[in-house]
Amino acid sequence: MDARSPKTTDFDTLKRRLADALGAKAIVDSAEAMTPYLAEQRRRYQGAAPFVVRSASTEEVATTVTLCREAGVPVVPQGGNTGLVAGGIPFAETPAVLVNLERMNRVRDLDATDYSITVEAGCILQKVQEAAAEADRLFPLSLGAEGSCQIGGNLSTNAGGVHVLRYGNMRDLVLGLEVVLPDGRVWDGLKALRKDNTGYALKHLFVGAEGTLGIITAACLKLFPRPAETEVAFVAVTDPAAAVELLGRARAATGDRVNAFELIPRIGLDFALKHVEGIEDPLSEPSDWYALVELASGRADGSLRESLEEFLGTAVEDGLVSDAALAANERQAQAFWAIREGIVEAQKFEGGSIKHDISVAVSKTPEFITRATALVKEMVPGIRPVPFGHVGDGNIHFNLSQPEGADREAYLARWDAVNEAVHELVVSMGGSISAEHGIGYMKAAENARFKSDVEMDLMRAVKHALDPDGLMNPGKVLER
Incomplete structure (x- = not known):
């Protein structure tokens, strides 16, 4: 049996059973109320579902998965619905129950000494950042949708963002997970251990799996010291090769304290200047290419600024850099970063x-x-x-x-x-x-075309071992 041949299509009965078990407020079934859950971010795909379940606890997610499995009905987990590959959208050709985790939004624990935070999957990324900051700690994942994306989705897509260079992808930031498995059981792997060499690292099966192997309901994540000094520069480089050379010099000159290093083409800056309010060109003369450089240090002694000025000065002498603007304060640093984010917004108007x-x-x-x-x-x-x-x-x-x-x-x-x-x-x-965006539905066929037969066989074997009925997010990552 697989997701294309469910045991029953009696969704009314399934809905009643779920409402009895979870409460009526957990069920969303009017067309108008479901619209935000079924609208894919880029409007390339239109979702469809008989109803949406808004589970409020791990136990409720487990109950939902169990009842859906008994009915032979697929489950599509969804976080903040900010994904860009239709990974959290159900489709009419495979009728499925959409399970949204927005009600599971608690910070369960924060241990500043252990540099760890345990949060539920529906926590907004920005909320996790703020909770860490209140404890004088840093959660480094940062991306454009951080005000609306959720930790469960970040984990399921192995999100990246602007600080991967320093801190790694989401896979590198997770210590432990809690997951509802396709058979309804709960795997409690919420450990804050930095070293655990007792066999297969099961957490890594679920990070990047996009809900095809189970539903992540909570995670224990790494925290870091908050930077005491941050420096940001907007730099005109001769070409992308010069940018890569500058990156290497920056890492060497600062003791590998480069937080972010973003490439920006002139056309992107022009789009942002044209369409996004408040964007200003930081330099007096145009360049074909720019690099946005952010450095961070735990010491507020001015040495980071000195290192930045020194390696940029050498880069100018060597012809890699034609001009640079160094942020004088936090406001100016944010203005430089607004250019980077403005490129994304401005393209919509072109x-x-x-x-x-x-x-x-x-x-x-x-x-x-x-x-x-x-x-x-x-x-x-x-x-x-x-x-x-x-x-x-x-x-x-x-x-x-x-x-x-x-x-x-x-x-x-x-x-x-x-x-x-x-x-x-x-x-x-x-x-x-x-x-960093994942495979979802949009790239499943492309993924199969480019991966080797061995890779695809291994992925299918893992999928079949954990989800033999094919009910977890069917058609995503692996084609049906």
Whole structure:
């Protein structure tokens, strides 16, 4: 039996059983109320579900999964619904119950001495950051949707963000998990241990699995000391190769205290200046490329500023950097970061945008940008590439704005063909077609096309071992 042949399609009976077990307030079934849960972030896909379950505890999630399993009905877990690959959206062709975890939003524990925090899956990322700050600690995951994305979704997609260079992906920030398994049992792995060499690291099965192996209900996460000194610079570089060289120099000059290193093209800055209120050009003369550099240290003695000025001065002498603006205060630092975030917002006003979330080795990012730009310009004359993002860890958001004056829908109709060509280049360079957004539904077929038979066999074996009935988030990560 699998998710395409459920034992019953009597959703009314299932809904009554769930309402009896969880309470009527846990069930959302009107079309209007369900709309926010079924609207995919980029509006490329339309979700469908007979009803939504808003579980308020691990026990309620376990009950929901158990009753759905008894009815042979698939379950699609969802966090803040900020994902970009339709991983948390159910579809009409496979009727499923959507389980949203927004009511599971408690901070269960924070141990400042142990540098750990235990939170439920529905906790908003920003809430976790704030709870850590109140205890004079840092939770370093930071990304554009942090005011609405949830920890469960961050874990399920192995989220990255701007600080991966220093602190790693979400997989690197988790100590332990609590997970409801496909059979309804609960695995309590909420340990704050830094070392546990007792066999398979089960937590890593569920991080990045996008709810296909079970539902993460809580997590114990790592905390870090809060920086005492932070320096931010907006730097004009000659090209992406110069940016990569500058990154290496920054890491060496500061004792590897580089928090973030973002690549920004001039076209991205121009878009932000044009469409986003409050954005200003930090430098007097334009450059084709920029790097946004953030350094952080536990010592507030001015040495970080000195290191920044020193290695930038040398980079100017060596022709890597033509100009730089160093933030004089927190307000100016935030203004520099607003440019980076403004690029994302501004692209919406320039027509259709075909997007890629790829990674290659850091040393290969300049080559990728050059080759991919030439490739797409040949495919679509007049296309406007906007390659930007986390060059510090090799993750480039290779977004492609439509040619000026082009028909939006006709351009977006080429999404799959352009993705395929760019992904082929990425894989040929030893890279990944998804660096931080996950696979979800949108990239499941592409994932199968590029992974080896051995990799796919191993992934299917894990899926079958934990979810033999195929009821957990069917059609995501692995094609049905």
